[in-house]
Amino acid sequence: MSLSGRERRILAEIELALERDDPELVERVAAINRIESGEDAFPRAYGDRLRMWALAHVWMIFSVGGLLIVLLLVAVLTT
Template identity: 75%
Template structure:
């Protein structure tokens, strides 16, 4: 989704103010923008790792819940 003309103008004003007030930060932002425009998809790689991490934790929770249920059933059946 593209920016409107007004939004692009506001963004340009912010960028100009940043370059004027903090040239070092502006240089770093420009470097980040260059990396992103070169087609390196770091956010997607991060989101893929996050998804795997979340799914792993969900399976661990299910496994622990299963063990707890089995232990509770054993405790009830042996008393």
Template identity: 45%
Template sequence: MPLTWRERRILAEIEDALTREDPQLAERSTAICNIESSAGPSHGRSWPRIELRVLLPVLVALGVIALLLMTVLVPG
């Protein structure tokens, strides 16, 4: 999900403050971000994003199946 304009502005203010207060740390942070962004999904675990509209029915179906199994298997 992309950042809102307000979140982008706040992030830019934080980055500017970091650059003014500790330029070396800002350089290191930028270098790390550049390395991570150039690594791509092959260098680390990349989980697919599952949308809620897909996940919710699956979870509901599993819950119904679990309840049905409990009513059949548990002696009452």
């Protein structure tokens, strides 16, 4: 079922009012539409945060692993 010309004009007016009143909501809805359409699987902001989170955790794992090796070596060499 398609919209009449009057209904399309009313919808366009609602969209314009929403863009003026709450641009953040408009951006969020646009991001959801991009995700649902498969256009943007990882929005840039979330992708950057995810990469930083992963990098921090990888460095933490390597640091703890290195510390563990050093402590084991110290324990073996001092006994």
